[in-house]
C-alpha cells in the first residue's frame with residue numbers, strides 16, 4: 102500500500118480529492134490533514150465580509166470530499182516536517198509517515214499588535230473567520246453613537262476589496278455610527294501589477310465610498326489615531342503574503358522568505374517525493390500569491406501525484422502570466438480587468454458571482470466532473 106499525504110485544505114488539494122473520488126486508485130491510502138474541514142474559497146471572501154454570502158456558502162467541505170475520495174480526514178495542523186524521512190508531526194502529537202507528500206498550506210501574515218485597536222489579519226482565512234464573527238458580536242453590543250475608524254493596510258486586491266466589503270457591512274449593521282475609512286499602501290499606487298485603468302477606477306470607487314487613500318505610506322503603530330479618542334479602531338491587515346514557519350523544515354529547499362522551492366513538475370527541488378503548490382510554493386520565476394495559481398496548479402498536481410503512484414506520465418506546469426481579474430467593490434458591483442483593459446458595473450459582479458458559485462458547487466455535486474473553469478482572480482501584492 103502506498104501512502105499519499107495531503108497537507109492543507111488548499112485549492113489544489115480540493116481538485117486532487119475530487120479526481121480520486123471519480124477515479125479511485127487501488128493500493129493507495131490517502132490521508133488529508135488540515136485544521137478545519139471547511140476551507141474558504143478566497144475569491145468569495147470579500148463577498149462574505151460584505152454580507153453577500155454566509156460563511157458556509159464560500160467553503161469547500163474537505164471532510165465530505167475526503168470521504169468521497171476514500172481518504173482519511175484528520176482535523177489537525179502539521180507543526181514539524183522531516184522532509185528526508187517524510188515524517189510529519191501534528192499539533193496533537195500524532196506522527197504521520199508517507200511515501201509521497203503534497204503541501205498546499207497557503208500563506209500567512211504576521212501583523213503588529215496595535216494599542217487601542219483591533220487588528221484583523223486577512224490571512225490565514227480560518228483565523229479571519231473567528232476574528233470577524235467576534236467583532237460583529239462586539240459591535241452589536243456597543244453604544245449606537247460610538248464612531249468606527251477603519252484602516253486597511255495594503256493596496257493590493259485583498260486590501261481594497263476587504264476595505265470596501267467591511268465598510269459596506271459595518272454601514273449596514275451600525276447605521277447610526279459615524280464611520281471613517283482609509284487605506285494605506287507603501288506602493289506608489291493601488292493594485293500593483295494590474296492595469297492603470299483598473300487602479301484609476303478603484304480610486305473612484307474608494308472616493309465615492311468616502312475612503313481616503315494614502316500611497317507611499319506605511320502603517321505606524323505608534324502614530325496617534327486620526328479618529329476621535331472613543332472610536333472603535335479597526336485595522337485590516339492585508340500586506341504581502343508570508344510563509345508559514347515550520348520548525349524542522351530546514352532540509353527542504355526554501356526561498357529566502359521561507360516559501361518551498363519547486364520545479365516545473367511542482368516538486369520540491371530538494372526532495373522529489375514532496376510536492377508543494379499554491380501560496381506556500383515558490384516557482385523559479387516567482388508568481389504573485391493569488392488563488393488563481395493554486396487553482397490552476399490543481400490538475401497538474403493531480404496528474405503528477407498519479408504519475409508518481411504509477412498511473413500515467415507527469416506533466417509540466419506553465420503559469421499563465423495574464424488573467425482576468427474581477428475585483429468586488431462591496432456594493433454588488435465589480436471591476437473587471439484584463440491586461441491594460443478595465444470596466445466596471447453590476448454585470449461584472451454578477452459574472453464574478455456566477456463563476457465563484459459555480460466553482461464551489463463543483464465540489465458538492467457531480468464529483469469527478471471537470472471544474473467549471475478556474476476562477477478569475479487578482480494577483481496580490
Ligand SMILES: Cc1cc2nc3c(=O)[nH]c(=O)nc-3n(C[C@H](O)[C@H](O)[C@H](O)COP(=O)(O)OP(=O)(O)OC[C@H]3O[C@@H](n4cnc5c(N)ncnc54)[C@H](O)[C@@H]3O)c2cc1C
Pocket residue numbers: 108109110111112113134135136137140141143144145146147177178179180205206207208223224225226227258259262263345378379380381390391392393394395396477478479480481
Ligand atoms: C481577502 C482576500 C481576497 C482574495 N481574493 C482573491 C481573489 O479574488 N482571487 C485570487 O486569485 N486570490 C485571492 N486572494 C489570494 C488567495 O487567498 C490565496 O492566494 C489563496 O487562498 C492561496 O490558495 P492556497 O490553495 O495556496 O492556500 P489556502 O486557500 O490558503 O489553503 C491553505 C489551507 O492549508 C491549511 N493549513 C495551513 N497551515 C497548515 C498546517 N500547518 N497544517 C495543515 N494545514 C494547514 C489552511 O487551514 C487552509 O485550509 C485573496 C486573499 C484575501 C486575503
